[in-house]
Amino acid sequence: MKPFTALTIAGSDSGGGAGIQADLKTFEEWEVYGMSVLTSLTAQNTTGVQGVHHVPAFFIETQLTAIEEDLPVDVIKTGMIATLETAKMIGTWIARQNIPYVCDPVMVSASGYPLMEEETRAALSEYLFPYATVITPNIPEAETLLEMEISTERDMEEAAQRLVKEFGAGGALVKGGHLDGEAVDVLYDGEEVRMYREDKILTENTHGTGCTYASAIAANLAMKRTLSGAVEQAKPFITEAIRYSFDIGSGKGPTNHWAYRKEREQ
């Protein structure tokens, strides 16, 4: 049997809620075979990030080559990419692959710790976005990328369109978890604007939501769904993962990757 496969290129979260750990757990839930290339190690738990150790660019490349020489990859997802050198090298590698690519432009952890160097932010549009099927910024990330304020759904719509038109990404999904009211995300796929709307769940346990959501979209692209079809599948997945999130640790607890499957099995 040959499974669908997904490769995440991201940082490790020792606490298991975000980063590579969230990505692999999510791929598993969608029955997509997961592979991982580590960009940085973080010493992290639900209260915050205690330290970061970057993997040297040459060794990230060694990991990518190991995969490229042996294993089939149906989709790529990137998360934490801290340094300019790494962003450039990864972008060059992704450009050669010619497969669907989900770029989550992780800048700052939910606890406020910077996960990307300042100079890397400005380079994302040059080195990574042009190869992305979709980029998935949250509101503060979209505001930084576009230097605009986003406070309404209309602003999100404008931001999604600008991200595609100005940065050359195939699509942009602006995530509205940071706005008051419902949990609304806006997708522009280069042709149409679509809204994905769910109730906002009252919880502090949202550690790793962005990583989990982007990985669920990637898994569905691996299964050959369209971009809008993939987001349609991933949105209820992330909502249930937040609804049944784990109340562990004394900070922001992690999302529950198996909640959506359990719900469907009933």
Ligand SMILES: Nc1ncnc2c1ncn2[C@@H]1O[C@H](COP(=O)(O)OP(=O)(O)O)[C@@H](O)[C@H]1O
């Ligand atoms: N409390 C919540 N209840 C329901 N959905 C949420 C909640 N917080 C975030 N989401 C959803 O989770 C996903 C991740 O969103 P967001 O929090 O904006 O990104 P990030 O985790 O990257 O900061 C989006 O689909 C968003 O709408």
Ligand SMILES: Cc1ncc(COP(=O)(O)O)c(N)n1
């Ligand atoms: C290694 C790593 N990658 C990504 C995130 C972002 O996740 P969150 O926004 O939930 O803090 C994180 N905290 N750590």
